[in-house]
Amino acid sequence: MTPALLDEIGTERVDALVQEAAQEAIAEAHAHGLPVAIGKPDGSIVSLFPDGHEELISPAPAATKSEAINA
Secondary structure, eight states, rough: OOOOHHHHHHHHHHHHHHHHHHHHHHHHHHHOOEEEEETTTTTTEEEEESSSSSEEOOOOOOOHHHHHOOO
């Protein structure tokens, strides 16, 4: 996307379009019985299955020593 288009439609609109496209892709995959990989807020990655259950693919990265001290 060019900066001019981003300026024209705004970041809020871009965020909404991306969110809508992601939800449609997840729904289509689930309609075919397929899981999708999603990133969780903690940094872990899980497979999200059509029935709603999740299976861990990759755990969240371990906090660095400085992150743990500043938490």
